[in-house]
Amino acid sequence: MSGAHLAVRNIGKSFRGLRAVNDVAFDVPAGAIHALIGPNGAGKTTCFNMIAGVYPPDGGTILLDEHSIAGLRPDQICAAGVGRTFQIVRPFMGLTVEENVTIGALAHCRHVPEARALARELLEELGLGDRRTARAASLTLPDRKRLEVARALATRPRLLLLDEVMAGLRPTETDQMVAFLKELNARTGVTILLIEHVMRAVMALSQHIVVLHHGEKIAEGRPEDVTRDPAVLDVYLGQEVH
Amino acid sequence: MRAGGVWQRLTEGVPARALAALAVLAALLLAAPVLSQLLPAGDYWLSILILMVYFAYIGQAWNIMMGFAGQLSLGHALYLGLGGYIAAALYANLGVGPWLGVFAAVCIAMLAGGLIGYLGFRFSVAGVYFALLTIAFAEFTRILFDHFKWVGASGGLFLKVEPEGSPFNLQGSPVLFYYVILVLAALAFVFCRWLLTGRLGYYWLAIREDPEAAQAAGINVFRYKMLAVLISSGLTALGGVWSAFYYKNLFPESAFSMGRSIEVTLAPIIGGLGTLVGPILGSALLVGLGDLFTTMAERLAEYGIKAGGLKQIGYGVALLLIVMFRREGVWPWLAHWLGFDRHRENQP
Numbered sequence: 001m002s003g004a005h006l007a008v009r010n011i012g013k014s015f016r017g018l019r020a021v022n023d024v025a026f027d028v029p030a031g032a033i034h035a036l037i038g039p040n041g042a043g044k045t046t047c048f049n050m051i052a053g054v055y056p057p058d059g060g061t062i063l064l065d066e067h068s069i070a071g072l073r074p075d076q077i078c079a080a081g082v083g084r085t086f087q088i089v090r091p092f093m094g095l096t097v098e099e100n101v102t103i104g105a106l107a108h109c110r111h112v113p114e115a116r117a118l119a120r121e122l123l124e125e126l127g128l129g130d131r132r133t134a135r136a137a138s139l140t141l142p143d144r145k146r147l148e149v150a151r152a153l154a155t156r157p158r159l160l161l162l163d164e165v166m167a168g169l170r171p172t173e174t175d176q177m178v179a180f181l182k183e184l185n186a187r188t189g190v191t192i193l194l195i196e197h198v199m200r201a202v203m204a205l206s207q208h209i210v211v212l213h214h215g216e217k218i219a220e221g222r223p224e225d226v227t228r229d230p231a232v233l234d235v236y237l238g239q240e241v242h
Numbered sequence: 243m244r245a246g247g248v249w250q251r252l253t254e255g256v257p258a259r260a261l262a263a264l265a266v267l268a269a270l271l272l273a274a275p276v277l278s279q280l281l282p283a284g285d286y287w288l289s290i291l292i293l294m295v296y297f298a299y300i301g302q303a304w305n306i307m308m309g310f311a312g313q314l315s316l317g318h319a320l321y322l323g324l325g326g327y328i329a330a331a332l333y334a335n336l337g338v339g340p341w342l343g344v345f346a347a348v349c350i351a352m353l354a355g356g357l358i359g360y361l362g363f364r365f366s367v368a369g370v371y372f373a374l375l376t377i378a379f380a381e382f383t384r385i386l387f388d389h390f391k392w393v394g395a396s397g398g399l400f401l402k403v404e405p406e407g408s409p410f411n412l413q414g415s416p417v418l419f420y421y422v423i424l425v426l427a428a429l430a431f432v433f434c435r436w437l438l439t440g441r442l443g444y445y446w447l448a449i450r451e452d453p454e455a456a457q458a459a460g461i462n463v464f465r466y467k468m469l470a471v472l473i474s475s476g477l478t479a480l481g482g483v484w485s486a487f488y489y490k491n492l493f494p495e496s497a498f499s500m501g502r503s504i505e506v507t508l509a510p511i512i513g514g515l516g517t518l519v520g521p522i523l524g525s526a527l528l529v530g531l532g533d534l535f536t537t538m539a540e541r542l543a544e545y546g547i548k549a550g551g552l553k554q555i556g557y558g559v560a561l562l563l564i565v566m567f568r569r570e571g572v573w574p575w576l577a578h579w580l581g582f583d584r585h586r587e588n589q590p
Binding site: 052054073074075078079084086090091092093094095099102103104106107111112115151152154155 | 251439440441444445447448450451452454455456457458459460461462463
C-alpha cells in the first residue's frame with residue numbers, strides 16, 4: 001500500500017447562490033501530510049465532501065493519481081482509494097465496534113472472517129482492542145473518533161481525509177493520535193489530508209498547510225510560514241496562532 | 243465452501259445452550275402434528291400452530307427489508323397477493339401446478355418489488371415516503387385486480403377442494419400444509435442467518451444504521467437496498483402461494499389490503515426488529531394472544547356479554563405495551579435474560 005497524489009484543480013461549489021467554495025486549487029503529493037485550516041464556514045468540509053463524492057463540484061477537476069474522481073459516487077471514490085471520517089462522527093451506532101470496522105474492511109476482503117481479523121488488528125493499533133464487543137453508541141467521543149479512523153483505514157485508502165479527528169480530544173489523546181498518524185504515514189506511505197482546528201496537532205503533523213477563508217484559498221505553505229502570514233493572522237480573529 | 247464451514251459460519255458466536263434450545267424447538271415443531279392429536283380439539287391446535295408458523299415465515303421475509311436493511315415497507319400484501327393470485331390462477335385457469343406456478347409467482351413479485359425499490363432508491367424516496375410508495379403500489383394493484391376478469395375480479399378466485407388431490411398440487415390435509423410452511427420457515431430462518439453473517443448482512447446493517455457513512459465505507463447503497471427488496475419480495479410471494487392454496491380463496495379487497503400489510507409487520511416488530519428469533523417469537527405471542535382473546539370473547543358471550551372487538555383491543559393494548567416498555571421487541575430482552583447474548587455487551 002502506498003499513497004496517492006491528490007490534485008484539486010479550481011473546484012467550486014454553490015448552495016442556493018451561496019458560494020461555499022470558490023476556485024480552490026491545491027496539491028497533496030503522494031505520501032505527504034497536509035492540513036486544511038480556516039475559520040468556521042471557510043468551506044473546508046465542503047471541499048472534503050467534494051473530494052469524497054458527497055456532492056459533485058460545480059466546476060473544476062479532482063484527480064487522484066491523474067484519474068479524475070470528480071462526480072463519482074462516494075462508494076466509487078472509496079473504491080478508488082479515498083477513506084474519510086466525518087466531522088460530526090457517524091459510526092454505525094447500533095453495531096459493535098468490531099462490526100463497524102469489519103464493514104470498512106469488506107471493501108477489499110473477500111470473506112467476513114478475513115475482514116474481521118483485519119478489523120481486530122486495526123482496533124488494537126488504535127487502542128480500541130478491549131472495546132471491540134461494545135456497541136459504538138456506548139463509546140465516548142474520543143473513542144468514536146478513533147473508531148471512525150479505524151473504519152476509514154480498514155478500507156485500505158491511499159488517501160485519508162480526516163475531518164477534525166482531534167477536536168474534543170485531551171492533549172495526551174491528541175498526542176497519541178498524532179503519533180499514530182505519523183507512524184501510519186511512515187509505515188504505509190498513505191497520503192493524509194486533515195481539516196483541523198487543533199493547531200498543536202496541525203503543527204506537529206503537517207508538512208504543508210492550505211488556508212481557506214470565505215471559500216477561497218488565502219495562503220498556503222510550510223506551517224511556520226503560514227502561521228506568520230499577515231492575511232492568515234487577520235482572519236484568525238486577529239490573534240496570533242500557535 | 244464445505245459443510246463444516248457452513249455450519250461454523252451459521253453457529254459462530256451462538257451459545258451452545260441457544261443451539262440446544264433451538265434443537266428442542268425444532269423437534270417439538272416436527273412432532274407437533276402427532277402431539278396435537280393427543281389433545282382434545284387437536285385439529286384446532288394444529289390450525290393455530292399453522293398460523294404461528296406462517297406469520298413467523300412472512301415476518302422473517304419482511305424483516306429482511308426493515309430489520310436488516312432499514313427500509314420500511316407497509317405494502318407487503320402486494321407480494322403476498324401477487325404470489326397467491328398468480329399461482330392460484332395458473333392452477334385454476336390453466337392447470338399449471340403450484341410447484342411450477344410458484345416460479346412465475348416469485349418472479350413477478352420480485353419484478354414488482356424491483357420496480358418499487360428502483361423508484362424509491364433511485365430517486366431517494368426514503369423513510370416514511372418510501373413506506374407511502376409501497377402502500378400506493380399495493381393499493382393500485384388491489385384496484386387493478388378488482389377489474390381483472392381472468393382472476394375473478396372483485397368476485398374472488400377460488401380453488402376447488404380436492405379430497406383426492408395430490409401433494410404435488412399442494413392439495414391435502416392441514417398436516418401437509420403445516421409441514422410445507424414449517425420447512426419454508428426453517429429454511430428462511432437458516433437463510434437469513436446465512437445472509438446476516440456474510441458481506442450482505444454487514445452491508446445491510448451499515449445501510450440501516452447510516453446510509454451516508456455506509457457509502458463512504460465503500461458500499462453501493464442502491465445495489466444492496468435493491469437486493470433486500472428483491473429477496474424480501476420473493477420470499478414473501480412464496481408465503482402468498484402457500485396461503486392461497488391453504489385458504490383456497492382470494493379476494494382483491496383482502497389480499498392486497500392495508501390490514502394484510504400491517505399483519506405482516508406485527509410479529510417482527512413485537513418479537514424484535516432485525517433479530518432472527520423476533521418474527522418467530524412475535525408470531526407465537528400474537529397468534530397466541532389473538533386466540534386467547536377470541537376464546538375469552540366466546541366465553542363471555544356464553545354469559546350474554548358481547549365482547550366482539552376484544553381481540554382487536556387486546557392486540558392494540560399488547561402493541562402499546564411493547565412500544566412503551568420493550569422498544570426493541572421482546573426477544574432482545576428475553577435473550578439477555580436467558581444469557582444468549584453474552585458475546586455482545588451493552589445489549590439492552
